[in-house]
Amino acid sequence: xxxxxxxxxxxxxxxxxxxxxxxxxxxxxxxxxxxxxxxxxxxxxxxxxxxxxxxxxxxxxxxxxxxxxxxxxxxxxxxxxxxxxxxxxxxxxxxxxxxxxxxxxxxxxxxxxxxxxxxxxxxxxxxxxxxxxxxxxxxxxxxxxxxxxxxxxxxxxxxxxxxxxxxxxxxxxxxxxxxxxxxxxxxxxxxxxxxxxxxxxxxxxxxxxxxxxxxxxxxxxxxxxxxxxxxxxxxxxxxxxxxxxxxxxxxxxxxxxxxxxxxxxxxxxxxxxxxxxxxxxxxxxxxxxxxxxxxxxxxxxxxxxxxxxxxxxxxxxxxxxxxxxxxxxxxxxxxxxxxxxxxxxxxxxxxxxxxxxxxxxxxxxxxxxxxxxxxxxxxxxxxxxxxxxxxxx
Amino acid sequence: xxxxxxxxxxxxxxxxxxxxxxxxxxxxxxxxxxxxxxxxxxxxxxxxxxxxxxxxxxxxxxxxxxxxxxxxxxxxxxxxxxxxxxxxxxxxxxxxxxxxxxxxxxxxxxxxxxxxxxxxxxxxxxxxxxxxxxxxxxxxxxxxxxxxxxxxxxxxxxxxxxxxxxxxxxxxxxxxxxxxxxxxxxxxxxxxxxxxxxxxxxxxxxxxxxxxxxxxxxxxxxxxxxxxxxxxxxxxxxxxxxxxxxxxxxxxxxxxxxxxxxxxxxxxxxxxxxxxxxxxxxxxxxxxxxxxxxxxxxxxxxxxxxxxxxxxxxxxxxxxxxxxxxxxxxxxxxxxxxxxxxxxxxxxxxxxxxxxxxxxxxxxxxxxxxxxxxxxxxxxxxxxxxxxxxxxxxxxxxxxxxxxxxxxxxxxxxx
Ligand SMILES: [Fe+2]
Numbered sequence: 001x002x003x004x005x006x007x008x009x010x011x012x013x014x015x016x017x018x019x020x021x022x023x024x025x026x027x028x029x030x031x032x033x034x035x036x037x038x039x040x041x042x043x044x045x046x047x048x049x050x051x052x053x054x055x056x057x058x059x060x061x062x063x064x065x066x067x068x069x070x071x072x073x074x075x076x077x078x079x080x081x082x083x084x085x086x087x088x089x090x091x092x093x094x095x096x097x098x099x100x101x102x103x104x105x106x107x108x109x110x111x112x113x114x115x116x117x118x119x120x121x122x123x124x125x126x127x128x129x130x131x132x133x134x135x136x137x138x139x140x141x142x143x144x145x146x147x148x149x150x151x152x153x154x155x156x157x158x159x160x161x162x163x164x165x166x167x168x169x170x171x172x173x174x175x176x177x178x179x180x181x182x183x184x185x186x187x188x189x190x191x192x193x194x195x196x197x198x199x200x201x202x203x204x205x206x207x208x209x210x211x212x213x214x215x216x217x218x219x220x221x222x223x224x225x226x227x228x229x230x231x232x233x234x235x236x237x238x239x240x241x242x243x244x245x246x247x248x249x250x251x252x253x254x255x256x257x258x259x260x261x262x263x264x265x266x267x268x269x270x271x272x273x274x275x276x277x278x279x280x281x282x283x284x285x286x287x288x289x290x291x292x293x294x295x296x297x298x299x300x301x302x303x304x305x306x307x308x309x310x311x312x313x314x315x316x317x318x319x320x321x322x323x324x325x326x327x328x329x330x331x332x333x334x335x336x337x338x339x340x341x342x343x344x345x346x347x348x349x350x351x352x353x354x355x356x357x358x359x360x361x362x363x364x365x366x367x368x369x370x371x372x373x374x375x376x377x378x379x380x381x382x383x384x385x386x387x388x389x390x391x392x393x
Numbered sequence: 394x395x396x397x398x399x400x401x402x403x404x405x406x407x408x409x410x411x412x413x414x415x416x417x418x419x420x421x422x423x424x425x426x427x428x429x430x431x432x433x434x435x436x437x438x439x440x441x442x443x444x445x446x447x448x449x450x451x452x453x454x455x456x457x458x459x460x461x462x463x464x465x466x467x468x469x470x471x472x473x474x475x476x477x478x479x480x481x482x483x484x485x486x487x488x489x490x491x492x493x494x495x496x497x498x499x500x501x502x503x504x505x506x507x508x509x510x511x512x513x514x515x516x517x518x519x520x521x522x523x524x525x526x527x528x529x530x531x532x533x534x535x536x537x538x539x540x541x542x543x544x545x546x547x548x549x550x551x552x553x554x555x556x557x558x559x560x561x562x563x564x565x566x567x568x569x570x571x572x573x574x575x576x577x578x579x580x581x582x583x584x585x586x587x588x589x590x591x592x593x594x595x596x597x598x599x600x601x602x603x604x605x606x607x608x609x610x611x612x613x614x615x616x617x618x619x620x621x622x623x624x625x626x627x628x629x630x631x632x633x634x635x636x637x638x639x640x641x642x643x644x645x646x647x648x649x650x651x652x653x654x655x656x657x658x659x660x661x662x663x664x665x666x667x668x669x670x671x672x673x674x675x676x677x678x679x680x681x682x683x684x685x686x687x688x689x690x691x692x693x694x695x696x697x698x699x700x701x702x703x704x705x706x707x708x709x710x711x712x713x714x715x716x717x718x719x720x721x722x723x724x725x726x727x728x729x730x731x732x733x734x735x736x737x738x739x740x741x742x743x744x745x746x747x748x749x750x751x752x753x754x755x756x757x758x759x760x761x762x763x764x765x766x767x768x769x770x771x772x773x774x775x776x777x778x779x780x781x782x783x784x785x786x787x788x789x790x791x792x793x794x795x796x797x798x799x800x801x802x803x804x805x806x807x808x
Contacts, residue, residue, distance in 0.1 A: 005411020013403035013563065016606075020399055030563070032524035130426040132526045163407075206619065206646055207408055210611035217394060217607060310394075311702045315711040 008207035010255040011166040012138075012149055016248055020173040021052060024137065025060035027169055031135040033093035035063050037086055039106045040097040041070040044141050047178040053097065053139070065089055070102045075155040079108060079120075086113045093135040096148070096167070097176075103138060103148035104155050107165045110136050111153075120158060129162040138167040140247040141176045143184045146192060149254030166258060170251050177243040183279075185226055185246060186337055186345055191281030192249040193219045193333075194269070194288045197326075199260045201304045202295055208259060215252035216307035218245050227336055264291045267369050268377075271362045278345075278352035285334055286349055289327045289389075290380040294372070296323065305329075327389075348387040356385070395696075400606035404649045405563065406532075406543045410572035410642045412634060415447055418489060418531055419454035421569050425529040427487035429456055431480050433500045434491040435464040438535050446575050447491050447533060458485035468498040470551045470558070473514050477506035487529035490567070491576075494541045497532055501547035501565045504530050514549060514558075523562040532567040535576045537641040538588030538675055540595055540648020542570035570645055574637040582628050583740040585640070586733040587675025589627070592644035593620045594659050594678040594685075599650035601689060601696045602657040602777045609654035612646045618703035619643035624729070628736035657778035659685035662787060662794075665768040670757045672748055679733070680744055683726045684790050685778075686719075687800040691807055692779040694719045701725065744797030762791045781808045 015023050028036060038053065045068035057064055067085065070078070085091075086109065094113075096106035111119050114133035123129050138148050149170050153160045192215060200212035222245040229242075257266065268291070269284030276283070292304075302322030306314045308329050317325055337345040346352040359381050367374045383389070409417055422430055434444045439462040448457065461476050480488075480503060490500035505517050508527035517523060532542035547560040577585070596616040599609050620643045626636035662685075663677035686697050698718035702710040704725050713721050733741040742748040745757040757765075766787035769775065775782055782790075786806060793800045 005409070005414050007407065007409045009405075009407035011405050013401060013405070014608075015399070015401040017397065017399035020401075023399075023401070030521060030524070127424060130424060206615040206642060207612075207649075210608065210615050210646070213611040213614075214607045311699050311710070315702060315707040319707070 006203070006205040006207075008205060008259050009163055010211070010258075011163060011168065012255065013169050014251060015169070015171045015173075017172070018174065020171045021056040021139070021176070024169070024171055025057050025062050028062060028093060028135060028137070029060070031093070031168065033062070033135045035065065035089075035091050036093040036095045036135075036137070037089075037091035038064050038066040038095045038097055039070060039082070039102055039109070040066065040068045040141075041099075041102055042068055044068070044098045044102075044178075047141070049141055049176045049178060050097070052173070052175045053095075064095075065091055070098065070105055072101055075101070075105065076158070078105060079112065079155065082109050083112050083117070093137070095137040095139060097139045098141050099144055100147060104153050106136060106138075107153035108155050108158060108160065110134055110165075111160065123160060123162070124158060126161040127163075129160070129164045131164070133164050135169075136167045137169045137171065138251075139171050139173070139176055140251065142178060142180045142243065143188050144247055144250040145188070146195065146250045146253030146257055149251045151258040163258070166255070172244055172247050172251060174241075174244040177247070180243060182226075182229070183341070183344065185242065186341075187279040187281035188246050188250060189219055189223060189226060189281070190285035190333075192246070192253040194265045194281070194284040195253050195256055195263060196249070197288065197304065197307070197330075198263055198265050198291065198295075199256045200307055201292055201301060202262070203260055205259075208256060211252050211255055213307040215249040215256070217310075218249045218252075220308060222246055222249070223333060227340055262370065264295070264370060264372065268362070268366050271365055272349060272352070272354060272381075275358045275362065276349070276352045276354040282345060283349070283352060285330070286346065286352065287380060287384045289330050290384050292327070292330075293389075294376055294380055349381065349385045350387075354385065359385070394607060394610070395605060397604075397606055400604075402606060402608040402653050403563065404543055404653070405566050405568075407569040408543075408572070408645055409569055410645070411638065412574060414571050414573045415450035415533070415575065416454075418447075418451045418571060421531060422455060422487055422529060425487070425568060427529045429458040429483075429485050430487040430489050430529075430531075431458045431476075431483070431485040432460045432489045432491060433464060433476060433496060433503065434460070434462045435466070435496050436462055438462070438492045438496070441535075441579060443535055443576055443579075444491055447489065458483045464492065464496050464499045466495055468495045468502065468547075468549050470502075470514060470549055470553075473499055473502035473549055474506060474512065477503045477514075478512075480507045487531070489531045489533060491533045491535060493534065493536045494539045497534075497541045497567075498547045498549060500530060500532070501560065502549045504528055504565075505560065515551075517560065518558055520561060523560075523564045525564065527564050530567045531569045531571060533571045533573070533576060534641065534644070536580065536588045537577050537585070537637070537644040538591040540592065540644055540651065542567055543645055543648040544652045572638065572641040572645055574634040574641060577637045577641055578632060578634065582631055583737040584675075585627055585631070586624070586737055586741045587673060587679050589620055589624050589640050589644070589675075590679035590682065590729075590733070591675040592640070592647040593617060594663075594682050595647035595651040595656060596620070596643075597682065597700060598656040598659055598685070599647070599654045600700060601686070601693045601779065602655055603779060604655040604777050606654060609650045612650040612653075614703045616643040616646035616650060617700065619646070621704045621729075625732060625736070628733065655777040656774050657685065658688060658775065658782055658790075661769050661772045661775045661778065661782070662765070662791060664772050664774070665765045666745065666757060666791075669761055669765045669768055670748075672756050676742055676748060679730055680742060680748075680794055681790075683723050683730075684794050684800050686723045686726065687802055688782075688786075688790055688805055689779045690719060690723075690802055691805065697722050745791070745795040746797070757795065759795055762788060762795060765791055780805065
């Protein structure tokens with residue numbers, strides 16, 4: 001066996017599918033929660049989906065308090081207000097409904113109300129929480145990034161990393177989703193796709209493979225729908241079926257990033273995105289084939305075709321051609337998005353607007369985070385700039 | 394892929410698998426604020442020297458509050474309450490359970506009593522009695538089979554009142570499961586074989602039965618492949634630490650799969666053979682596995698066909714014509730039993746009539762089959778089986794499995 005040991009933890013119970021919310025009241029009762037505090041944003045509240053949540057609790061005897069003012073600024077002040085509200089009204093659990101900011105606020109609020117006001121400072125950093133916090137539920141309602149269900153939370157200068165920040169429950173109920181911009185969906189899909197495929201390829205850990213396999217299956221199913229929906233024109237999704245599917249993949253992505261801290265595409269894609277016009281997920285997908293070629297150069301890796309192709313197609317393709325097929329599938333996805341969006345989703349870093357002079361800086365910051373040599377990083381970026389294949393250079 | 398309209402998936406247990414992972418225990422406990430663990434185990438485990446291996450691996454880094462090895466083969470209410478009182482007396486703050494199903498059940502029971510600061514486990518029977526996180530519990534399985542390190546149930550016998558109590562709660566899940574091959578390295582091959590087949594059956598039933606879902610499927614596929622690739626290696630070289638580790642890891646994966654999807658008729662019938670004739674669980678699983686596949690073939694042949702991939706590999710899958718894959722999968726499980734029979738010098742039974750006790754007496758007389766069939770009808774797992782079973786159906790399958798003959802699939806009633 002390649003690695004002598006591995007670890008895996010997913011603290012979250014996940015409910016997927018039709019009327020999933022209806023299971024939430026009994027799940028919360030099982031954790032002795034009687035008065036959960038719902039944290040969401042104006043936009044989510046105005047879309048009307050909170051009605052479904054209230055409906056699900058109607059006959060449960062559990063009273064919900066809803067706060068819908070999550071914005072992107074003054075978060076530290078907001079946290080103070082939320083803490084007062086939580087304590088004064090006697091809440092005993094938190095439900096985060098929405099995307100990134102809502103989840104970050106909810107997780108950090110949970111630290112404060114579980115461990116006291118001093119915890120805001122004391123629990124900063126990695127593994128500084130040593131016991132479970134109050135029950136925390138996460139409900140996605142649109143675009144998510146995966147961080148919502150991860151062990152990470154950050155508001156201003158307060159950053160936390162602890163297993164106890166993973167929600168106790170995540171609920172993906174198709175009723176809770178409203179429309180989302182097409183390009184945001186593409187970004188979300190490519191982010192989860194990249195993280196899942198890289199962790200499947202990289203980690204000799206059957207638990208990571210199991211979650212990644214599942215999420216990749218979901219994304220492969222959703223991709224044709226997203227492509228066919230031909231949305232760059234009106235920029236709004238007509239068909240909402242794929243939003244919950246993407247959320248399912250993102251929620252699993254959150255579990256995976258909590259368990260693989262040596263992913264390459266994730267931090268590298270973020271650094272690239274900061275220097276160009278393309279969003280993180282798209283940048284990650286552009287570099288993915290090059291990173292895979294580098295990571296897999298000395299290993300038997302045809303196996304990573306399995307989650308993309310399924311058992312039947314995987315077995316039909318000869319062993320020696322499987323890895324090549326993986327690269328082909330990734331490039332095909334990126335090219336399709338490029339074509340459908342009339343070039344708005346880029347295929348190369350050059351098309352993404354990254355400048356040659358920014359490469360050195362990115363290589364330098366990335367080399368501090370990984371044990372991959374600067375030379376190799378530079379080669380990955382260089383090839384990804386023009387879309388050249390690694391083997392030809 | 395089959396995706397139910399709604400499903401849930403949960404395994405809160407941190408899985409720590411690998412060579413040298415016992416040494417991770419003090420760090421894991423410390424991260425949960427625990428400093429004085431109690432070790433719960435049984436006489437068999439401690440006599441095999443396994444408790445000592447655990448103690449040696451951790452005692453430099455953490456003080457051990459107490460070591461209790463009084464767990465009987467069948468967990469017991471009085472023992473639970475007694476161990477809980479020692480836990481309190483010695484001011485322990487966490488539990489390390491080293492052993493199989495009964496040790497883990499006992500540890501879960503003790504954890505309820507000490508976490509709720511009670512004297513008697515009986516106060517916590519019934520669904521929903523537990524509302525809070527319990528004390529840190531680390532499971533160190535010593536058999537690579539049951540998967541009880543990742544299941545949320547505990548069965549405790551109340552011998553005075555001749556009944557068994559079932560406790561079910563997510564709070565019963567251990568905080569971590571440690572899979573260290575040192576715990577299974579000395580398990581004799583004739584026990585390793587059926588326990589691995591038990592794990593195999595968990596994964597296969599998780600994959601073909603009614604409550605399957607994509608996440609349980611993914612865990613099941615990994616588990617089946619790992620067992621198939623490593624079981625004969627352990628038979629041939631029992632001290633192969635990598636292969637032992639693979640079987641241990643696979644058993645945990647299979648446990649995660651079936652506890653999120655349920656098992657079916659192989660367990661239904663297996664539990665009944667076990668309770669009527671006192672045959673070890675894994676032995677029943679090995680023998681009944683091909684029959685469970687044959688009986689359900691007309692309902693879930695596609696799923697069974699897919700299993701040929703993790704069992705036999707991509708090449709065999711690709712070169713077997715589509716319509717023959719499911720039957721080949723059944724044959725594969727029969728062939729495995731034959732190989733295990735040969736590797737264990739005939740101790741691993743291939744059919745029910747071949748099972749003997751220590752004195753070579755047959756354990757399952759044919760005359761008991763009707764009683765076994767009747768017992769099976771009361772087993773909860775019967776509801777998750779793809780095809781329904783009534784008394785006659787159970788008896789038909791049991792008779793074939795007793796003789797060791799293939800099931801006549803034309804005689805299966807198709808509902
Ligand atoms: Fe079993």
